[in-house]
Amino acid sequence: MEEKVxxxxxxxxxxxxxEFVDDEIVKRNSxxxxxxxxxKRKIAVLGLCIVAVFILIAIFADQLAPFxxxxxxxxxxxxxxAQAAERGTGNLLGTDENGRDLMSRLMYGAxxxxxxxLFTAAIGFLIGAPLGVIAGFFGxxxxxxxxxIMDVFMAFxxxxxAILLTSIFGQDLKNAIIAVGICTIPNFARTSRGETLxxxxxxxxxxxxxxxxxxxxxxxxxxxxxVVSPLIVMTTLNFGNAIITTAGMGFLGVGAQPPTPExxxxxxxxxxxxxxxxxxxxxxxxxIMVLVLGLNLFGDGLRDVLDPRLKD
Amino acid sequence: xxxxxIEVRNLKKYFRVSDGQLHAxxxxxxxxxxxxxxxxxxxxxCGKSTIGRVILRLIPHTSGEVLYDGENILExxxxxxxxxxxxxxxxxxxxxxxxxxxxxxxxIIAEPLLINGLVSRKEVTDVVLDLMAKGGxxxxxxxxxxHELDGGRRQRVGIIRALAxxxxxxxxxxxxxxxxxxxxxxxxxxxxxxxxNMGLTYLFISHDLSVVRHISxxxxxxxxxxxxxxxxxxxLFRNPLHPYTKALLSAVPIAKYNYNRERILLKxxxxxxxNPKPGCRFAQRCWMAKECCFEKEPELKDVGGGHCVACHxxxxxx
Numbered sequence: 001m002e003e004k005v006x007x008x009x010x011x012x013x014x015x016x017x018x019e020f021v022d023d024e025i026v027k028r029n030s031x032x033x034x035x036x037x038x039x040k041r042k043i044a045v046l047g048l049c050i051v052a053v054f055i056l057i058a059i060f061a062d063q064l065a066p067f068x069x070x071x072x073x074x075x076x077x078x079x080x081x082a083q084a085a086e087r088g089t090g091n092l093l094g095t096d097e098n099g100r101d102l103m104s105r106l107m108y109g110a111x112x113x114x115x116x117x118l119f120t121a122a123i124g125f126l127i128g129a130p131l132g133v134i135a136g137f138f139g140x141x142x143x144x145x146x147x148x149i150m151d152v153f154m155a156f157x158x159x160x161x162a163i164l165l166t167s168i169f170g171q172d173l174k175n176a177i178i179a180v181g182i183c184t185i186p187n188f189a190r191t192s193r194g195e196t197l198x199x200x201x202x203x204x205x206x207x208x209x210x211x212x213x214x215x216x217x218x219x220x221x222x223x224x225x226x227v228v229s230p231l232i233v234m235t236t237l238n239f240g241n242a243i244i245t246t247a248g249m250g251f252l253g254v255g256a257q258p259p260t261p262e263x264x265x266x267x268x269x270x271x272x273x274x275x276x277x278x279x280x281x282x283x284x285x286x287x288i289m290v291l292v293l294g295l296n297l298f299g300d301g302l303r304d305v306l307d308p309r310l311k312d
Numbered sequence: 313x314x315x316x317x318i319e320v321r322n323l324k325k326y327f328r329v330s331d332g333q334l335h336a337x338x339x340x341x342x343x344x345x346x347x348x349x350x351x352x353x354x355x356x357x358c359g360k361s362t363i364g365r366v367i368l369r370l371i372p373h374t375s376g377e378v379l380y381d382g383e384n385i386l387e388x389x390x391x392x393x394x395x396x397x398x399x400x401x402x403x404x405x406x407x408x409x410x411x412x413x414x415x416x417x418x419x420i421i422a423e424p425l426l427i428n429g430l431v432s433r434k435e436v437t438d439v440v441l442d443l444m445a446k447g448g449x450x451x452x453x454x455x456x457x458x459h460e461l462d463g464g465r466r467q468r469v470g471i472i473r474a475l476a477x478x479x480x481x482x483x484x485x486x487x488x489x490x491x492x493x494x495x496x497x498x499x500x501x502x503x504x505x506x507x508x509n510m511g512l513t514y515l516f517i518s519h520d521l522s523v524v525r526h527i528s529x530x531x532x533x534x535x536x537x538x539x540x541x542x543x544x545x546x547x548l549f550r551n552p553l554h555p556y557t558k559a560l561l562s563a564v565p566i567a568k569y570n571y572n573r574e575r576i577l578l579k580x581x582x583x584x585x586x587n588p589k590p591g592c593r594f595a596q597r598c599w600m601a602k603e604c605c606f607e608k609e610p611e612l613k614d615v616g617g618g619h620c621v622a623c624h625x626x627x628x629x630x
Contacts, residue, residue, distance in 0.1 A: 025441075025454045203410040207473070210368055211424040212397040221423075225414045308414055308457040 037305045044301020050294025058110040066090065067101035069108040069261045074099050078277035094279050097269060102280065105261035106287055112256065113243050113263040113288075116177050117295075120242035121235045123181025128188025129231055133223055135189065136196025137215070147193065150186040158183040159248050166254045173246075173262070176255040180245045184238050191234055195227045229303045236299030240292030263288055316343040316379075317481055317513045318367065323376035325359070325366050332587040336362040338537040339376075341612070344481075349507065349514040351528030351545065353521060353560070355582065359537040360517045361405075364483040367515070368402055369393055380481070398428055401474035405486040407466035411458040417444075417469055418454040424476040439476075447472035448502065464495035468502065475506065481513045488523055500527055521564050525549060530618075533557050536585050536593040539612055542620040553621045556594045592624065600625055 038044060057064060067090075076089055076099040084091040093103040135146040153161065158180070165179035166172075199205060199222065208218050247264015249255030256262035258269070263284055270280030325337040337359040344350045354360050366373045369386065377384045385396055404410035411420055421440045425431045431439050441451055447468045458466055467487060474482055484503065488496040504527065506512060518524045524531055524545070531548050533541040533556065541554040552558045559576040566573070578597045583589075592598070595605040604624050612622040621627065 025451050026456075028455045203404050203406060204412040206365075206370055207402070207404060207410050207470075208423065208427075210370060210397060210402045211427050211473070211477070212394045213423075213427050214394075217427065222412055225412070309459045 034305050038301055041301045041304065043297050044304075047294045047297025047299075047301060050290060051298050054110055054114065054291050054294070057107050058114050061107040061111055065101075065104035065107045066092070067104040069100060069104040070259055072098040072100055078273055078280075080277060080279045093283050094277070096266070096280050097273050097277065102283060105266060106263070106284065109261040109263045109266060110291075112173070112260065113246075114291075116173075116180070116246045116262075117239035117242050119177045120181040120184055120246075121238050123178065124184030124188045124238060125231060125235055127182075128185040129192045129227065131185070132189035132192030132194075133196045133219060133227060136193035137200055137219055137223060139200075143193075146189070150189045153183070153186045154190075158245055159252070162245065162249055163252065163254050166249070171254050173256045173260070176246055176249050180242050180249070183245070184242065187238065188231060188234060191230055192227045195230055196223055199223050199226050229306050232303050232306070233296075233299045236295040239295050240288065243288055243292075315346050317346045317348075317381065318344040318515070319377075319379040319382075320363070320367065321377040321379065323363065323366060323378065324374040325362050325371070326374045329586055334586045335537045335588055336585060337366065338588075340534075340537070340539055342532055342539065342542060344513055344515060346513055347507070347511055348530065349516050349528045351524035351531040352515060352517045352534065353519060353524050353531060354534035355519060357582065357585070358534045359585075360519075360534060361485050363534075364402065364485050364515060364517050368397075368400055368483055370402070398477045399479050400481040400483070401477060401479040402483045402485060403467075403471055403474050403487045406490050407463055407470050408458075408490070410470055411466060413458055416455050416457055417449065417461070420458070420469060421472050421476060424473055428477060430477070443472050443476055446506075447475070462495075463491050464498055467491060467495075467499050471499070471502065471506070475510070478510070480511070481515070483515045483517070485517045486519065487516075489518065489520060496523065503527065521560065533560065536582065536588065538593045538622065539620075540594065540622055542612070542618075544618060547617070547619055551619075553615065553619065553626045554594075554623050555598050555600050555625075592622075 038048075073095075076084075076087075076091070076095050077097055079087070079089065079091060079095040079099075081092065081094040084094050089095075091101045091103065093101075093106070096102055096105065131146050131150070135143040156164075161183050162176065162179035165182060166175045169175040169178070205218055205222055208222055213221075243263060246255050246262070247267050250257070250260075250262055250265035250268060256265045258265065267281060267284045267288075270277070270284060274281055320343070321341050323337055323340045324335075327334040327336055340359075340363060342350070352360050352363065362371070365371045367378050369388075373386055376386070378386050380396070380400065385393065388396060415423075418437070418440055421443055422436045425436055425439060426433070437454075441454065444451065444454070449465060449468050449472065453461065453465070458469070461469070471487070487503070488499050491499060500523065503514070507514065514527075516524060516527055528545045531543060531545050532539055533543075533548075533554065535556050541548070541552070541557045543553075548557065549561065552561050555576075559578050562574070562576045576599070579599075580597050583593075583596055589606075591606040591608060592601070592610050595601045598605065602625065608624070610622045610624045610627065612620045613627045614620050615626065
């Protein structure tokens with residue numbers, strides 16, 4: 001017969017015993033978990049889709065573009081999409097001031113502009129983040145030196161600095177990209193420094209020191225891991241910024257040169273015909289906007305998902 | 313307690329602040345015997361945690377000595393200190409901030425082993441699982457993140473991490489003050505079991521007198537960076553001599569209905585530890601203070617049986 005629970009043995013019955021049943025290491029597939037969490041964020045998925053579409057267009061521009069992006073036909077110049085449809089020329093998004101197909105140029109431009117964004121962000125991230133982390137972590141004179149140099153960089157208008165750099169290294173799209181990349185370094189450095197400062201004083205860094213960890217190890221295994229996520233968002237924000245800055249440089253004649261179907265250059269060329277053919281600027285601008293928006297949504301989602309504190 | 317494992321001599325730690333020197337720890341001396349638990353109590357800001365951190369060289373000292381087995385570790389080179397850290401570890405107060413939120417439990421516990429190159433990467437999982445079993449953490453949690461655990465389990469992880477190097481001396485910096493009472497008891501029992509099994513020596517920092525009473529052999533009472541009273545733990549609760557200790561003990565709540573005892577209520581606030589005035593640190597709030605208390609600083613004197621008090625009045629009578 002089962003023993004009755006009475007006031008006397010109540011305590012015995014209720015004693016908390018931790019049973020180690022089915023106690024095995026729970027394997028976690030971090031990639032699958034990331035994807036699972038990411039998928040739940042519909043907006044981030046939308047961002048990813050936008051970015052993916054752009055990447056595919058950039059890769060398959062040769063196959064997808066209906067026209068040669070360099071072929072001019074002055075008799076068809078400045079056609080808006082509506083006019084083009086009326087005349088049956090087949091230019092879905094109309095033509096630009098030299099009668100080139102706007103859609104084909106945008107497709108080829110995706111290649112160039114996405115490289116610009118990627119490279120500038122990579123330069124900023126790979127140089128700026130370590131500088132900021134080092135400055136924040138070691139402090140004192142090293143921080144003074146690094147951050148004051150960054151301040152000097154920030155004090156210059158980005159475009160001016162980029163022009164300065166291209167005039168030293170030569171006018172060419174490659175140099176323009178490098179120059180814009182260098183301009184983004186201070187942003188990354190500042191953000192990562194700020195993050196590092198708060199991490200440096202945290203108890204888990206102190207604990208690592210007590211365990212005998214050297215500074216190098218603490219930086220790599222504790223600081224970096226925590227600094228990366230705010231930088232991801234910065235990277236995506238920077239992407240659009242870099243395209244615009246490079247565009248501005250193209251406009252000033254130090255970036256991409258006219259026949260190149262670079263979005264920024266297209267935007268600034270279209271500006272001259274804003275009253276006659278507003279569709280050139282509008283459509284190009286919208287394309288840039290959609291890509292940047294997609295990247296931001298994607299980056300935001302990525303940051304959230306990479307945080308292990310996230311609720312599943 | 314035959315031999316002293318840790319001896320702190322005239323330890324001072326001043327922080328430079330805008331209006332002078334903040335005397336966080338001022339000329340403090342005490343010793344901890346092998347296998348002993350020394351409780352260190354005092355109110356917030358009296359320098360308890362600073363002492364713990366200075367002993368482990370997590371913050372630099374101003375002057376004084378910390379002897380570990382007779383050797384002054386404050387003079388060790390950084391490299392030698394790194395070796396030394398294997399035998400002295402720390403358990404932190406807040407298990408929420410002392411574990412890196414982006415690392416799994418397995419990674420956190422493996423860290424000390426890998427840093428000190430004690431285990432190869434192949435064996436590390438087995439060793440970590442072994443340690444987890446010792447500290448009462450399930451294998452299941454190996455790949456969990458700290459935020460997925462409750463406070464008690466997190467603190468266990470912190471304890472396991474500190475014990476992974478097989479240290480002899482552990483500074484417990486308020487290890488239970490952020491836990492609720494039932495978990496506190498679990499953690500305290502775990503600490504006591506580990507002490508028995510591994511022959512550990514603890515410096516147990518806390519502001520909770522009942523916790524300190526439960527775990528300590530001897531107790532050091534601090535006030536504003538100074539030691540007020542050092543005494544065997546039972547003796548302290550039975551016969552507190554220093555007015556500050558008396559006041560402190562009278563503030564411990566006692567769960568008895570209709571039990572009215574005389575409470576000693578201190579007036580005023582804790583004075584600033586920045587550029588303290590000469591004389592006894594406690595004199596301004598002491599209801600027994602005489603003139604001499606404001607003029608001369610009392611020395612810590614043994615009044616018999618290892619009961620040391622820093623008070624002019626007590627020392628005169630005794």
